[in-house]
Every structure is written in structure tokens, then in C-alpha cells.
Amino acid sequence: MxxxxxxxxxxxxxxxxxxxxxxxxxxxxxxxxxxxxxxxxxxxxxxxxxxxxxxxxxxxxxxxxxxxxxxxxxxxxxxxxxxxxxxxxxxxxxxxxxxxxxxxxxxxxxxxxxxxxxxxxxxxxxxxxxxxxxxxxxxxxxxxxxxxxxxxxxxxxxxxxxxxxxxxxxxxxxxxxxxxxxxxxxxxxxxxxxxxxxxxxxxxxxxxxxxxxxxxxxxxVSGIFRANPTVVKKPQVIKEITYREMRELSYAGFGVFHDEALQPLYKDRIPVVIKNTNRPQDRGTFILHNREIDTKTVVSGISCDHCFTVINIKKYLMNRQVGFVKKVLGILEDYNISFEHMPSGIDSISIILRSHQIKDVEEDVLNDIRRKCSVDDLNIEHDLAILMVVGEGMHRIVGTANKITSALAKANINLRMMNQGASEISIMFGIDVKDANKAVQVTYNNYFN
Missing domain, CATH: 3.40.1160.10 (Acetylglutamate kinase-like)
Incomplete structure (x- = not known):
């Protein structure tokens, strides 16, 4: 059926x-x-x-x-x-x-x-x-x-x-x-x-x-493109992609398939195919539980989404203070704010969230963090774009991150932050909004052209 x-x-x-x-x-x-x-x-x-x-x-x-x-x-x-x-x-x-x-x-x-x-x-x-x-x-x-x-x-x-x-x-x-x-x-x-x-x-x-x-x-459309076709000229169509990869790309701006629709399918491993009503004979893109991976298909797609804000927190010996991050996240919870990414160092964390969530309560949130967490330095930055490079098996290939950062450096695009999640199927780069489209173009060209 x-x-x-x-x-x-x-x-x-x-x-x-x-x-x-x-x-x-x-x-x-x-x-x-x-x-x-x-x-x-x-x-x-x-x-x-x-x-x-x-x-x-x-x-x-x-x-x-x-x-x-x-x-x-x-x-x-x-x-x-x-x-x-x-x-x-x-x-x-x-x-x-x-x-x-x-x-x-x-x-x-x-x-x-x-x-x-x-x-x-x-x-x-x-x-x-x-x-x-x-x-x-x-x-x-x-x-x-x-x-x-x-x-x-x-x-x-x-x-x-x-x-x-x-x-x-x-x-x-x-x-x-x-x-x-x-x-x-x-x-x-x-x-x-x-x-x-x-x-x-x-x-x-x-x-x-x-x-x-x-x-x-x-x-x-006849499937899912490896990058936004309004940004990259004639991007390749993805033949196969996993549920996890699709979830990452949907989150980062791929609008072809609703990311919440993956949850029911993931549990029972029901395959999905994205096809074109006007060209039903085209193969389309299959979304599967697993896919074959080779050096040419390590990266599935590249996406960039806008309208992010980052809260930067520094505190000396943060790593030794039990419950510090819990306090910070508790403050966000008080304002019904969820976070998207949280890159961290020994004495610093950066909390990335959707700008609209903090728009009307920014000063209140920052004041609560200062008061309850006794931070050494606290600042907030707006107009952040998130470049996501997604692919199963990236962690197995030496030089994947270097290939991306080199392409961005050659294009004179400044990296504000970088993070690879525990899933190891995506790398996130924080960049200025003004560089978003260029970042997608140079990263795509470095991988697929």
C-alpha cells in the first residue's frame, strides 16, 4: 500500500x-x-x-x-x-x-x-x-x-x-x-x-x-536539492537521504518537507519519496532510515537560515561550578525560550536561539542572568545566520571541516562560531547574515562542482 x-x-x-x-x-x-x-x-x-x-x-x-x-x-x-x-x-x-x-x-x-x-x-x-x-x-x-x-x-x-x-x-x-x-x-x-x-x-x-x-x-519540484536553487545555480537533486539528515536540513531552512512529519515515519522506518506532480516519471528523492555512503555523497546538503541571536556568557572556572548551565537554562525556561545550539569552552558558553523568542524580553533575560549567575562578562549579538553542512559519515572523512573553513576563508567570510553536534552528521557555522548566500555558494561549489 x-x-x-x-x-x-x-x-x-x-x-x-x-x-x-x-x-x-x-x-x-x-x-x-x-x-x-x-x-x-x-x-x-x-x-x-x-x-x-x-x-x-x-x-x-x-x-x-x-x-x-x-x-x-x-x-x-x-x-x-x-x-x-x-x-x-x-x-x-x-x-x-x-x-x-x-x-x-x-x-x-x-x-x-x-x-x-x-x-x-x-x-x-x-x-x-x-x-x-x-x-x-x-x-x-x-x-x-x-x-x-x-x-x-x-x-x-x-x-x-x-x-x-x-x-x-x-x-x-x-x-x-x-x-x-x-x-x-x-x-x-x-x-x-x-x-x-x-x-x-x-x-x-x-x-x-x-x-x-x-x-x-x-x-x-522533482526531489530535494542539495542547496537552495534560488541561491545556487542548478544544484544537484539528492537521490537518497536519511531521516536524520532530512531533519537537520529541514530545521535549517529546507522547506520541501515538514520536519515534524519525519517523527511518525522514523519509528516504523517507512520510506518517503519526494516527487513532482508535473513530472511524476522523475525518480525524486527517497528519505530512508539508512543509505549507502561513499566519498562523493558524504555531504547530503548545505543550508543556511537567518534570524538568530547569540548570548555569550563568560565566567572564570565555570567548568567547576556545578549547575551553572542549569541556572542559565532555567532563566530561559522562565521566559518560555528554547535554544537551538550551545557551543561551549572551559569558561564560556554561547547560547544560540531564534531572535523572535527574545525580542521583547531581551533586557529582562540579560538582567536575570547577571543577577542569578554572577557572570564575568555577558553580551548579546543579533543578525546571526546559521550555515549547516549535513551528511552521514562526515566524521569518517579526514578534512571535512577544513574543506568548509578553507572555502569560507577564501571568500573572506568571517566565522563567528563553529559547532559539531554529538550526532556527527552536521557541522554548524555561525556567520553574519550579509554573508549567508555567499557562504552557501562557496561551500556548495567546493563540494559539488
């Missing part, structure tokens, strides 16, 4: 939907499909999810929202008409929006989740009905019916382990199944969305639940 997931650009209009269903119907093993909300049809278009967000904002501010609601319905009407379908579904869609607005307008966070979920939900219903009309018996299955039970924190759902037993029963259906992505249902019977891009997560949950042989994730 194969589980398929199609992103927003793949189901943006009637023409794309026909391609999607042709792929879905081309193999008997392709039994379950997860769909996103319709994405952009052209560069300046608005995604359906963004239209739903604007509808929510109008309702929440007690403004006239009829025009926004009409825009959303019109988006689906265009698809229905281009597919020569009856417009019965559109009335049901409008009634659903009205129901949520009426019953949840006094619960803003619940209303937001309910409205945002409608993009995927309406699209799944539409595709299931159309595919059945084309002679392929297909059922729409809601996340509640599928058994996707999630935690009750709005916009940040996490699947509960109890879901998988119910999801397994989806194997018993003889028809093809289409399930909306992006949300589940809590025990309190609220719709709760996953983080943005969460249709990948739904697909992974279903793939694990039905014990799929393969999870096919279709998007608008």
Missing part, C-alpha cells in the same frame, strides 16, 4: 486536480491520498488558507465578512465549474463556514482552527466526489472518521498514540480514500490544526497508521 500527499500547488485548480487524480488512479497500490487546500494558481495569487485567515480576522474584529466568505466559495466554484461538476457542494461549504462562525465566534482560537481546516476539508470532499464521477469509487474520510486524535492546543496539534489503532482500520476499505490534511480532532471534539504545512504531518501519520510500504509526497 502507498499513501500519497499532494501540496497546495498540486491542487490549485481543475487542471492540476486532473493530474493529481491521474497519478492516484494509475496504480492499485495507491489507496489513500491526503490533500492540501488549493494553493496559488499564479505568482500573485492568494492561497485559500490565507483567504480563510482573512475571513477569521474580519469575524474576530466584528467587521463585515461577507465579501471574504464569497471569495472563498468562489475559489471552489471555479474548480467545480472547470471540472463540469454540479454545484451542490458549494452550498454545503458555505453552510459549514456559517456554522463555525455562529458557534465559535466567542472562542477565537477555536474559530481560527475550524476555519483554517476548511481549506483542506472542502478540497478533499470535492476531489473524492469528482474521482467517483470519473469511475473510480472514492470515499471522503474526515480526520475524525480516520481516527486522527490530537492534543487540544490550538494551532499546535500533536497526534496521540491511540490514533494509530483506529487508523489501521482504513486498510479494510475497498474504495480509494481521500483525507484532508492539516488537522485532527481533540478528545474535546474540537478541530485542531497542525503547524503550518501540516498536511505533510497528516500524510506521515496515516502512512504509519496503515503500515504503508511507501509514503509518496508530491510537490512542485
Amino acid at each position: 502507498k499513501v500519497l500527499k499532494f501540496g497546495g500547488s498540486s491542487v490549485a485548480n481543475a487542471e492540476q486536480i486532473k493530474k493529481v487524480l491521474q497519478i492516484f488512479n494509475s496504480e492499485a497500490e495507491r489507496k489513500i491520498m491526503i490533500v492540501s487546500a488549493p494553493g496559488k494558481r499564479f505568482p500573485n495569487d492568494i492561497k485559500t488558507t490565507d483567504l480563510l485567515l482573512r475571513l477569521y480576522e474580519k469575524v474576530n474584529m466584528n467587521l463585515d465578512y461577507t465579501h471574504k466568505k464569497a471569495q472563498i466559495i468562489e475559489r471552489y466554484r471555479d474548480i467545480v465549474r472547470d471540472l463540469d461538476m454540479k454545484e451542490d457542494l458549494l452550498k454545503a461549504f458555505e453552510d459549514t463556514l456559517d456554522y463555525y462562525i455562529e458557534h465559535l465566534k466567542d472562542k477565537p482560537s477555536r474559530l481560527l482552527d475550524a476555519l483554517l481546516s476548511c481549506g483542506e476539508d472542502f478540497n478533499a470532499q470535492l476531489l473524492a466526489q469528482y474521482n467517483t464521477l470519473q469511475g473510480y469509487p472514492t470515499q471522503y474520510i474526515s480526520p475524525k472518521e480516520a481516527g486522527i486524535v490530537v492534543t487540544d492546543l490550538p494551532q499546535n496539534a500533536q497526534v496521540l498514540e491511540e490514533s494509530y489503532e483506529k487508523i489501521l482500520s482504513l486498510r479494510n476499505y475497498s474504495d480509494k480514500l481521500i483525507i484532508p490534511g492539516f488537522f485532527g480532532v481533540s478528545r474535546q471534539n474540537y478541530r485542531v490544526t497542525f503547524p503550518r504545512g501540516g498536511s505533510d504531518i497528516t500524510g506521515a501519520i496515516i502512512a504509519r497508521g496503515v503500515r504503508a510500504d511507501l509514503y509518496e509526497n508530491f510537490t512542485d
Whole structure:
């Protein structure tokens, strides 16, 4: 059995939907499909999810929202008409929006989740009905019916382990199944969305639940590139990559596959392939538990992400003071701040975190560290970019780090810090934001050109 997931650009209009269903119907093993909300049809278009967000904002501010609601319905009407379908579904869609607005307008966070979920939900219903009309018996299955039970924190759902037993029963259906992505249902019977891009997560949950042989994730590119194609000209496509490598690259800015979607797949070692809806014949990139490694494929990918801040702390004989780091991290916990990296020396540590987390509480955090930890020196730096070079087996090859630092030195790029994690599959370099793109280019060229 194969589980398929199609992103927003793949189901943006009637023409794309026909391609999607042709792929879905081309193999008997392709039994379950997860769909996103319709994405952009052209560069300046608005995604359906963004239209739903604007509808929510109008309702929440007690403004006239009829025009926004009409825009959303019109988006689906265009698809229905281009597919020569009856417009019965559109009335049901409008009634659903009205129901949520009426019953949840006094619960803003619940209303937001309910409205945002409608993009995927309406699209799944539409595709299931159309595919059945084309002679392929297909059922729409809601996340509640599928058994996707999630935690009750709005916009940040996490699947509960109890879901998988119910999801397994989806194997018993003889028809093809289409399930909306992006949300589940809590025990309190609220719709709760996953983080943005969460249709990948739904697909992974279903793939694990039905014990799929393969999870096919279709998007608008023919696999995962070794570097950002907007930064590096014509980068290579990765043939195979491990879950661990993909997690590192997703964290550092690779947006092709949602990093949280790896967790359900990792446990049961279900392989994933990233494929192109518009070029389904292309091999794509396989994400596996293990891969073959040789000297040419030691490095899988190079990525760079922006908007980091670093807190530099120095204290003489820090290494002999039991619990010092615990105190510092306790202060961050008090402000609900998580850290990304923590390079350290005998008498110093640098704590790297996302800038937005400390933006409004910077002075308070620094004052607490001074007061509670009696540091000798404390400073904070902004505008840090993190260059990540990722690859299984890098620790086995002599000179890997030297090759990177030499390339950066030749390009006159200053290294503010460097760290290799315990996993030994990635090396992190802290650089100035202004050097981010150049760093990716010179590092890529040194390895792959």
C-alpha cells in the first residue's frame, strides 16, 4: 500500500486536480491520498488558507465578512465549474463556514482552527466526489472518521498514540480514500490544526497508521536539492537521504518537507519519496532510515537560515561550578525560550536561539542572568545566520571541516562560531547574515562542482 500527499500547488485548480487524480488512479497500490487546500494558481495569487485567515480576522474584529466568505466559495466554484461538476457542494461549504462562525465566534482560537481546516476539508470532499464521477469509487474520510486524535492546543496539534489503532482500520476499505490534511480532532471534539504545512504531518501519520510500504509526497519540484536553487545555480537533486539528515536540513531552512512529519515515519522506518506532480516519471528523492555512503555523497546538503541571536556568557572556572548551565537554562525556561545550539569552552558558553523568542524580553533575560549567575562578562549579538553542512559519515572523512573553513576563508567570510553536534552528521557555522548566500555558494561549489 502507498499513501500519497499532494501540496497546495498540486491542487490549485481543475487542471492540476486532473493530474493529481491521474497519478492516484494509475496504480492499485495507491489507496489513500491526503490533500492540501488549493494553493496559488499564479505568482500573485492568494492561497485559500490565507483567504480563510482573512475571513477569521474580519469575524474576530466584528467587521463585515461577507465579501471574504464569497471569495472563498468562489475559489471552489471555479474548480467545480472547470471540472463540469454540479454545484451542490458549494452550498454545503458555505453552510459549514456559517456554522463555525455562529458557534465559535466567542472562542477565537477555536474559530481560527475550524476555519483554517476548511481549506483542506472542502478540497478533499470535492476531489473524492469528482474521482467517483470519473469511475473510480472514492470515499471522503474526515480526520475524525480516520481516527486522527490530537492534543487540544490550538494551532499546535500533536497526534496521540491511540490514533494509530483506529487508523489501521482504513486498510479494510475497498474504495480509494481521500483525507484532508492539516488537522485532527481533540478528545474535546474540537478541530485542531497542525503547524503550518501540516498536511505533510497528516500524510506521515496515516502512512504509519496503515503500515504503508511507501509514503509518496508530491510537490512542485522533482526531489530535494542539495542547496537552495534560488541561491545556487542548478544544484544537484539528492537521490537518497536519511531521516536524520532530512531533519537537520529541514530545521535549517529546507522547506520541501515538514520536519515534524519525519517523527511518525522514523519509528516504523517507512520510506518517503519526494516527487513532482508535473513530472511524476522523475525518480525524486527517497528519505530512508539508512543509505549507502561513499566519498562523493558524504555531504547530503548545505543550508543556511537567518534570524538568530547569540548570548555569550563568560565566567572564570565555570567548568567547576556545578549547575551553572542549569541556572542559565532555567532563566530561559522562565521566559518560555528554547535554544537551538550551545557551543561551549572551559569558561564560556554561547547560547544560540531564534531572535523572535527574545525580542521583547531581551533586557529582562540579560538582567536575570547577571543577577542569578554572577557572570564575568555577558553580551548579546543579533543578525546571526546559521550555515549547516549535513551528511552521514562526515566524521569518517579526514578534512571535512577544513574543506568548509578553507572555502569560507577564501571568500573572506568571517566565522563567528563553529559547532559539531554529538550526532556527527552536521557541522554548524555561525556567520553574519550579509554573508549567508555567499557562504552557501562557496561551500556548495567546493563540494559539488
